[in-house]
Amino acid sequence: MGKKRGSEMNILFGWLMKLSIKVKIFLGTLVVLCALVALGFTIKDHEYFFIVAEAVHLAGTIVLLYKLFTKKTCSGLSLKTQEITALYLSGRLICGMLLRNVVGIYMYIMLDLVFLLSTLLTIWKIRFKLKSSYIKELDTVRVPFMVVSCAILAIIIHPRSSDFSFTNTLWAFCVYLEAISVFPQLRFMQNAKMVETFTGYYVFSLGISRFLALAQWIIQVR
Incomplete structure (x- = not known):
């Protein structure tokens, strides 16, 4: 059998x-x-998805920072994925500040702030400290096209509520951008035709985190 x-x-x-x-x-x-x-x-309670998604994201971030600070290399990492991550996290922080009266919003704000700071640190390391190990030629995804596409989709499809429409649209934009933020990293690995161990762990955690974030979004808006 x-x-x-x-x-x-x-x-x-x-x-x-x-x-x-x-x-x-x-x-x-x-x-x-x-x-x-x-x-x-x-599944009715979307908070479970949020908790697990953030925990997985945190684990991936720890793996990424471990590689940058101990291995002293950013080989195999996409700078564009980090820049997109910083963009949607910044957008979510703005949403959090506009929705301060929502119960539990400060937990979201603090987590996003931690992830944003770690992402900015990663960008700084790649751009300046570890620039020699970054392979720009393999990071070929056109970020402006992705950003504009997500913005258009957010304007068309976003939650309808009594809240200010700009906040709902911006939140939707961040969700869509988060969902595809790992794509430049995947394209980078495809171009490189190899996956380093720590990079593989990081990308796997990103994939799981993005999947759970999308699941939470579907439960919220359906």
Whole structure:
């Protein structure tokens, strides 16, 4: 029985490996969307997603800083992912300041502030202290296109409530930007054709964190 299951898994894995990159991306996106919709209809309390997402994000941040300060290299890291992260965290802080009367908002503000400071530290290390190990040629994603696309989507699709519309739109923009912020890092690794150990751990934590953040968003707006 165990051998049969193992054989079936090997066949499935082999089939997936033979697919083109575009098909893999499509299937992965489809699976993620289906999982998000399922979670949105089965789990009511979105706070669980927030807690786990932030914990995973914190773990990834610790791994990233450990690499920068102990290994003294930023090889394999995308500066553009860090810049996008700083942008959406700044936007969320602005939203937090505009929604000071919301219960529990200060916890969000403090966490975002911690992550923003660590992200700015990472950007500083990559741009100045570890500049020689940063491979700019592999960081090829066009950030302005991503930012503008998220802004347009946020204007079209954002939560409707009695709150100031700008705040809802800005929050939606941050959510959309957060969801795709890992893409430059993935493209960087694809161009490099290799994944370093610590970078792999960091990207894995980002992926899990972004997935849970999207799940929380779906539960909130549905």
